[in-house]
Amino acid sequence: MQKAHDRDDTVFEPTGRRPRPIIATNREQLTVKPTNIKNPEYFHKVIDCQFACPAHTAVPEYIRLILHEQYTDAYLLNWHSNVFPGILGRVCDRPCEPACRRGRVEEDPVAICRLKRVAADHRDDVLPLLPPVPRGKNGKRVALVGAGPASLTVARDLALLGYELDLYDDQSKAGGFIRSQIPSFRLPEEVIDTEMGYILDRGGITTRFNTYVADLQDLIEQGYDAIFVGTGAPRGRDLPDLPGRSEADKFVHIGIDWLAGVVFRHVESISRRVLVLGGGNTAMDCCRTARRLGGEDVTVVVRSPQSEMKASEWEIEDAMAEDIPIIDNHVPLEFVVDDGILVGMRFDRVEPQYDKNGRRRLVSTGEEPVFLPCDEVLLAIGQQNAFPFIAPDSAIEFNDKGLPVLDPNTLQSSVPSVFFGGDAAFGPGNIIIAVEHGHQAAISIDLFCRGEDLHRRPAPAVSLADQKLGFHDWIYDSQVIEDGRQVVPTVDKAKSLHDRLIEVELGFPSTVGKTEAKRCLNCDVQTVFDYSLCIECDACVDICPTTCINFTDNGEEDELRERLLVPARNKTQDLYVSETLPTGRVMVKDEDVCLHCGMCAERCPTAAWTMVKFVYQSALAGDS
Amino acid sequence: MSYTRPTFRHPEAHKNQLGYTRTAYEGSISTLCAGCGHDSIVNSIITAFFEMSIEPHRIVKLSGIGCSSKTPAYFLNRSHGFNSVHGRMPSVATGANMANRELIYLGVSGDGDTASIGMGQFTHVVRRNLDMVYIVMNNGCYGLTKGQDSATADKGSKSRKGAPVALESIDLCELALGLGAGFVARGFSGDKKQLVPMLKAAIAHKGLAFVDVVSPCVTFNNAPTSTKSYSWVREHMEITNTFDFIPLRQEITTDYPHGSSIPVTLHDGSMISLYKREDKEIITNRQEAINALEQARSASQVLTGILFLNPDSSDFHDINNTITTPLNRLGEKELCPGNDILQAFNDSLR
Structure with a gap:
């Protein structure tokens, strides 16, 4: 590993912060400057999953280790950066997955989170290796x-x-x-x-x-x-001013406190009819837990449209799979208590309206309030x-x-x-x-x-490794498979609803895990272009499956993006621009949907394109 | 080694008027050397047919033997194809064209396949003015047999081994002009901006459209001293004229600064818009085209562009006054009209 300290003219900023745009536009000539690939943040950004992960776990690297059944190594790589691979492999919010390039090329991203669990499930004893x-x-x-x-x-x-x-x-x-x-x-x-x-x-x-x-x-x-x-x-949020709140107090629980009560066994059961208020992941955990503690008729009620709920998509799906309906666009009006017993809640039906800034307002439809009967209510409407x-x-x-x-x-x-x-x-x-x-x-x-300046943060460790093995062979698994996202097997619903201690997801078996691992596009194996070797034969342009590579005149970035063979309209993705070539043109690669398949390097007669594995490890305390 | 190309394509890839993406026009992965000029020509062919929105099943691709003649495997997988004997592609194309005049014929050949073993076939298919596009992927050497000089290698040119070519070269464009071809053009595999519209015009032309494409052999003939290398061609390329191909029914929107464009209408109503430079020759004049080629040759230049065009040329079917219905669709009654008609015909010859 080499330290990325040598960065005089680069725009590197401390780990965890977004880099400034790496392509700067030279306003005088209205052309895009050549990309500075010596800035470690350029290639880091190409690894979408790792860049999106707050802890910057080297995702493609551990997925490859899983592919080669090196589960313990994959676990340790995770442990280094995210500390809790077994836990996060089950319950991480997975910012990596919406970022995954595979999701832009086909329907679904790689099941990165569940692969982390594969590493945890199949590892050997790591204790002596820590x-x-x-x-x-x-x-x-x-x-x-x-x-x-x-x-x-x-x-x-x-x-x-x-x-x-x-x-x-x-x-x-x-x-x-x-x-x-x-x-x-x-x-x-x-x-x-x-x-x-x-x-x-x-x-x-x-x-x-x-x-x-x-x-x-x-x-x-x-x-x-x-x-x-x-x-x-x-502190879980309450609805202290809602009519009937104090009368219904015995039947109304703050979601996070109630969940903690379940874990520490202060709460053993719940009534038959339960309303869960809120649209976040806590609400999903509350309703599914309620189903396991005797709640037969559990309903989630949320103020906003379902499409704008804060809960992760997969957690909503899991809740609905356990027969929990979600009623959206309902704002609570009052707790209805009859003779000291909670009998239900009244809600106002609303619809969302958006102003020109896109800000949402929930406006009453003016219809009669809706009454939903229930025995108990769980409030999962936010934390403070x-x-x-x-x-x-x-x-x-x-x-x-x-x-x-x-x-x-x-x-x-x-x-x-x-x-x-x-x-x-x-x-x-x-x-x-x-x-x-x-x-x-x-x-x-x-x-x-140690009495040092807190703003002099340690640099990430980076390494570059050429992936060429033979004439047309690569060290990494360059083949792009077409398999869709693999489905994680689960325990039978009747069985899991019976006992809250039974884990619903079983995790990928190793064979399925390997198939899923093969779906990874190896975005850390970078396409590196050396303009001084290029003879402009167009072989890379001709072979590139996703039309990423262009040889064209330089220009102002927005205009250049439109001029590419397929316009590069995803501006969150950088353009890789070379120095000027002998014909006066530049090589422009849109990083957006590059498959990292290595075809450009394989068809390049002069090795102007090479495939180089770029490993980026965020610094930890004690690194220099 | 990758034996297949990933099937994923850019999700925002363009679609043509038929609703197809380029994928519908692609073929198998190339097995040519990395960097071969032929791969760029293959891509230009794909682009031309894709952008012209021609259904792949209306195309016939034919070839002989050689690196060039392998390429039909790499494009238009959904078209008809025939890989013939060395140098005999023109005969097969003639037969096919006679049987079904409604298809589009694309012959792919190389400098060995055309200028050596197939020279007789080439000259006669040009004379017949068969309605087809005849592409020569011209690299000046026999790449498939380790790079011996071919008949189009320029005298004095040096390939990888360094020995200068001793014999005079054959200029296929000049030959085609001499034989009366109605469309003669020369392109360079490294210049798709010129090559793609050139191929489109060739496809739209009625009669034989001859396109000679200089296509460097990266393995055996890409030394800077070779007149068929990337660097030499780039330095010595002389563009006779720039042009746009405007398909039928498309509004003419291209705007050139000096108003010097000359429209040439092709038989199907599509148009070539030429942007002529003052000192350049008129492309509908065969004599001037030959002169321009000779001048370029003596000045060590590679003249590219559409060199000659006769928009009113008559193809083999016109010349022979054949029936408009494709022969393969005629029934027994039309093909064997009976003894009376035969007798009448025989009488007419007496």
Whole structure:
């Protein structure tokens, strides 16, 4: 691995931030400047999945390892960057999948998330293979508040560097919302326990569970070198002003609290008829859990149109598959209580209207209110941050949204030794964002403890490896298969609805996993063009299956994009532009739907095109 | 080695008037050397037929033997095809054209297949003015047998081994002009901007359209000292005229600055719009075309473009006054009209 430090004229910015546009337009000549492929962010951006992942996991690399049945290696590669492969392989929000190039070439993206689970399911014992936690300590002590994914990531990264860490949480086990909010039928407890164990059971970390930090000031006064706050967004929104709310209180539950109650076995059952209010993933978890605790007639009611629900598409599908109807465009009006018993709720029918800025307004249709009978209601209408353990007179500043004032790059608060991450930093996000916050906070804390500038972030490690094996052979699997997205097998519905502890998804068997792995287009195997070798024979243009490659006159970028053989209208994707060739033209490649099949390099008589594997690994704390 | 090309195509690929994408005009993956000029010609053929919205089943592709003659496998998979004996493509094309005059005939040949073994066939198919496009993929060497000089290799040109060609070369365009071809053009595989409209015009032309395409052999004949190399042709290419091909019923929108365009209407109503330079010759004058070729040759230039065009040429069917119905659609009654008619015919000859 080579460090990408040599970047004098490049526009590289710290890991996790979007690079500035790499193609700059030279206004004087109105032509596009040659692409600077020495900037590691150019090829990073071509790897759509990795670029979209907040933690920048090297997705195509681990998918290839799965293809070659190197499951343990694939797991460790994931563990390096996203820390919880078994957990994320089940419940990640998968920002990688909508970004996947395959989804632009055919119907469905590669099932990246489920392949991560394949690596986790089929791995050998990784414990002896994990990097060791040093016995000798560096003398620095760090307190972590909250034992969710952000804090645990900080703990893992810093423990490997010899820090002494104290982890505080008011629950009895680590995991935070991963444990308390995600139902076991989606994420079994043993998976959580194992992956928490990889962090907590290897030394360097002292856990202080069942300990509620009542005042952060107490910790500050204990002389920690740094403190990380990863307490999430723990307060579920209520509808306190809705008529009938207080009378119905016994029958109305806050979704996230109710889910936690189920996990910790305070809640064992629910009534027959249940309404779940809300359209996010928590609502989906609530309704599916309710189905397993005795709810026979469970309905989700959402204010917005179904197409605008916040829940992931696949979670909505899973809920509907369990006979849970979703009623959209219904705004709650009141809880209807009869003789102290909740009998139902009334809703106003609405329709969405959009102003010219695209902002949505829900307007009543003026019809009679709709009455939906029910016995209990679960509210899953959003979460809020809460910092009751930070006194109002604390030196930690908060903004008008009640969130801490942070440097977005370093996550440092107005008290230099206190850092925030996860949902506690910028409001509710997801696990993988929390993990990335953890990495960045660990980097910041390490720099802070060493007295260095927090803005001099370590560079990513990059490596380039030519994939040419023989005359027309490649090291990577260049064939593009036509198979569609593979379906994950599930447990029989009747059986899974009977027991909330039975995991619904079974994971890909290894053969199916390999088929799915073959669908990956290897976007990290880059097409690299050397203009000085090109004889302009057009062979690459003629062979390219997706008409990406052009030889044409240079021009202003927008105009050039329209002039290509197939106009390059997806502006989120860059143009790869060469230096001027002997005929005065330039090579312009639209990265949008390149299959990375290597045909251009295979048909190139002068090796002006080469296929080069580009591995990009985000920096972690301790990297230089 | 990839033996197949991925089947995925650009999701926003253009469609032609028939609603087809280019895929409908493609063939198998090429097995020629990487960088072969022939692959570019193949692509230009695909583009020309695709953009002219000609149904693939209306096309017949014919070839002889050689690198060039392998190429029909790489385009128009959904068309009719015949891979004939070395140099004998014109005979097969003649037979096929006689049997069914309604199809579009595309003969693909090379410099060996045409200028050596098939020279007799070539000259006579030009004389017959058979309604077809005759493409020569001209690389000046026998690539399939390791690069020996061919009959079109220019005298003095040096291929990879470095020995200059000792013999005089045959200029196929000049020969075709001499034999009375109604459409003679020369292109370069490295210039699709010129080649595609040239092929379209050739397809629209009635009678034999001869297109000689200089097509570098990257393996055996691409040394800078070879007159058929990419670099030499690019440096010595002289374009006789630029032109647009305007299909029938399409509004003429192209606008040229000096108003010097000369429209030439082809038999089917489509048009070639020529943008003539002052010092260039009129392409409908055969004598001037021959002069221009000779001048270019003495100046070590490769003259490209449509060199000569006779929009009113009569094809073999016109000359022979054949029936308009394709022979393959005539019934027994029309083909054997009976003894009375035979007797009358015989009497007419006495």
